[in-house]
Each structure stands twice: as structure tokens, then as C-alpha cells.
Amino acid sequence: MDFSVNSRSQILQKLQTTQFDLLVIGGGITGAGIALDAAARGLKVALVEKNDFAFGTSSRSTKLIHGGLRYLKQLEFALVKEVGSERAVLHNLAPHLVVPEKMLLPLSEGKSMGYWLTSIGLKVYDWLARVAPQDRRVMLSRRETLKAEPLLRKDEIKGGALYAEYRTDDARLTIEVCKTAAKMGALLINYLQVIGFQYDTNGRIAGVTAKDQRTNKVFPIRSIVSVNATGPWVDDVRKLDHTISGKKLHLTKGVHIVVDSRKLPIRQAIYFEAGDGRMIFAIPRINKTYIGTTDTSYFDSKDKVEANDKDITYLLSAINTTFIDVTLAQTDVEATWAGLRPLIHEEGKTESELSRKDEIFVWSSGLISIAGGKLTGYRKMAERVVNMVLTDYLPHLAFKECTTDRIPLTTQPFQHFNEVRAFKKSIAARFEGCVPDSLIDYLVFTYGKEATSILDHAKSLGQLNRNSILKAELHYCLQHEMIVFADDFLIRRTGMALFDAPQAKLAQSEVIEFLNTNQPLK
């Protein structure tokens, strides 16, 4: 079925009349990945999300597809090997959305990472992740490091390293996985909350009770297996099924801030050590630079997670003490976001020491819950869950292997990154003088080859300008990406509220009006 807002009533209808093999609760990257994997293996799958897809942590990460260099320090070799190797797989599945980004790691006098230890660590990192020879780490002299990033404090730098990572848009990655799952036959819907479970006479879960957040209508959904992939909400959903015993989640908050790139004109992505030893990313993205992250235990509302003054001051001070001629103030911060890491609690460990490994919990009712993990590792996490579902819950179905490493994550896939570059060049030439290069970059990074249909549609509206492009984007997201509310579009489909906050403010009333006039109400 189409992943369109117009299909909602049909999807709601089908959810009430179908018996599913698998029901996935939660439309973040973990749930979306499970839905795609299961649908690709021929299961009858539904996914329900109580907010918008990617509303939770999956739109609030550092937006890197990375191996997690710092997990090496924690001796998590298996984790680094798995997520490190996944980077190239995800790049191949969506080369426009998982984009190579060299990371500069400066080494400073008096900081924890020494030159030789870093050199060996990065070598192990590349080896574990099977990084191609041309992408392996390069150690830099002091002079080379300062040439790569002249804003670094000259008196402190001893040397540095350049190593390969990938940047992405986490929410878009989640949406593309959802769209691909829908194409493979899964039924996915946002704004539908699971509020309880249905049981058979043996006390085994036989489905859920769901509530439509827009109409308050409550109805049951029948399914042989239910998977709880609700990230930070995993324990809340476990509580709907039983009193929690055994392992629990430990939520930690991570904050990012966005500034104009003219305020922090770094030449490339950089991963540096703050005064307190925490590692911080500063990542350029078109005309902005974003900086993060913090890591503090969190006990407040999971539905409204925000950066506070203390978080922002901490990040500003880390930047101001690391770079010369940079004095960022609170007023320079154009946008912020904050997300929760759904980590597994371990007694006596600090926030940063907690493992980022994923874990699967199974309860006697049959409820499968998955928590922890990384955006980068979502495909392998999904593979493990679907393997378990097939072997332990659906043995009457023939076991099929996971194929998601070969299923492109876009409607019109690019074969490789050079094709993305050539495509960008060709549409930049076609719309030269009408559409600035930065807007072309944004459209291709966001929509891939669909950028052309969006630009053509905008042109057909009369004039080709930011306003007609916005309308064409809205039209596209309504038809193909199930936007319901303005924030779905401004935050999670386009990232505009994060990376072009002034434009998002200008566009907000128009977006609301467009949705009110073009969207079926129920």
C-alpha cells in the first residue's frame, strides 16, 4: 500500500481486519528495520508508531553512520566490528543519504589520547570494520593537522589523524526504511499508540490494543508475534504486558546545537576532546555546523526532551576553548535537539561507560523487546530479531535468510557515490541561475533522485523559487511520506527546523495551511 497520508483510512481498516504474523511497536530505526527485514522475508507485517516515524531518538542522534571509535576504548570489539562493517553496507544501499565524511581527530598536549595509541587504535578500528585500503586512517603531523583545520589552537596541537566515517540524516534514513518496508508489503502507520496487549487462553500475547491519536478511537490488532521496539519507551511497553523484572533501561540524554557555519567556519568534521575528557563532534552540514553531544542520566518526560541552558553552555564552552577566534554565545545557537539513549542499566557504571550493545528480552507472554544499539547497527539488530521470530515463534513458515543488505533504500537507487555527484552536477546545470547549489545539495541529500520530480513540480507551479519548491516538497511528502502535522515535515522529513531555523519559522504557517487544505482529516 502507498506510504501516503491518503492511504491512512485504508491502512486503519486493514489493521482491524487482518491477522498479522508480526506486529512491530515503534517506528524508529529499530522498528522500521525489523518491519523491512520481516516483510522482505515474506511475513505479514504491521508497524504502529504513537507519534511520527522517527519521533524518538531516531531523529535526535549525531546523524553519523559510524563505527564508534570510543567503544574501542571500552574493548567492545564485537560492537565495533559489526557497526563498523555496516557503514559500507548502508552507504551502498543509499549513497546519497549515507555520505562519506572524513573525520579529523586532533591530538593535543595533555589530553588523554596519545599519538601512538591513537595510531594503533585507528588501525584496529579500520581492520575490524574491513575498511577499504584507500579509506584507511592517515596519521598527521602537527603541521598537517593545523593545515587541515587552521582554527585549532596552535599551542596545544601535537598531531592528528584522519579516518573514514559517514554522515546521514537519521530521520530520513528511518523514513526511507519505512517506505521500503511499505513497498515490500508491510503496513505502517504513524499516530497510532499501543495502549495494551491482547492474550489468548494460554496467556500468550495474541495482539495489541491500539489508540488512534487523532480520533481517540481504540481497536484491537491481531498478530501472532509482537515486538516492542520503542527505544526509550521499551520499559513502559513492557509494563503494559507485565511487571518488569530483570534488566532495565538507563536513559541518558544527548544534546546538539546548531550554529551558522560563518560563526564556526571549520573546514571538515572534527572529533575533539573537551576539557573534561568527553569527546565532542563538530560537523559541517551545508551552511550550518552542528555540535554534540552531552551524556547525562535522564529521568524526566520521554515525550518532551529538550536541551537546557547547562547543556548548551557546556557545548559552547567546549568549542570556545578548542578553537581560536571563535567566541560562540547562546544567541548564536539557531536550533538545538536532544535525544535519549535507551541503554541497558549496569550497576556501578557511569553514563559514558554503559554499553551501546543491543539486547533482546523475551517474556513468558511471548513479548519480544529490543533495546540499546546504534542507528548504524539497525540492520543487524533487525536480522537477529527476525531470525528469532522465524525460528522460535513461526516454525511452520520456511526459514528465509535476511536479504536487507541487498535492498536499496530509495525508490530510484543510485549505484554508487560517483553517480550521486554526477546527478547533482546535472541538475545544478539544468537549473543554473534559478536554484542555488546549496539548495540542490539539500534536495539531493534529502530526496535522492526524487529531487528532479520535486523541482519539475515546483517549476510547473509558475515560478521556480524557494516558495514553489517548498510547496512541491510538501506535496511530495504528503503523497509519499505520510506527513500528518507541520513538525513531521519541518523537523523529520526535511530537517528544516534544525538546519534552516529562520526559513522554518517563515514557512510554518504556510505548511500548516497546506496541510489543512490538502489532507483528508481522518
Ligand code: FAD
Ligand atoms: P526510537 O527512535 O526512540 O524509536 C522508538 C519509537 O517508539 C518512538 O518513535 C516512539 O514514539 C515509539 N513508541 C513509544 N511508545 C509507543 C507505543 N506505546 N506505541 C507505539 N509507538 C511507541 N547512533 C548512531 O549509529 N550514530 C550516531 O551518530 C548516534 N548518535 C546518537 C546521539 C545521541 C544524542 C543519542 C541519544 C543516540 C545516538 N545514537 C547514534 C543511537 C541511535 O540514535 C539510537 O540507537 C536509535 O535511534 C534508537 O532507535 P529506536 O528505534 O530503538 O528508538
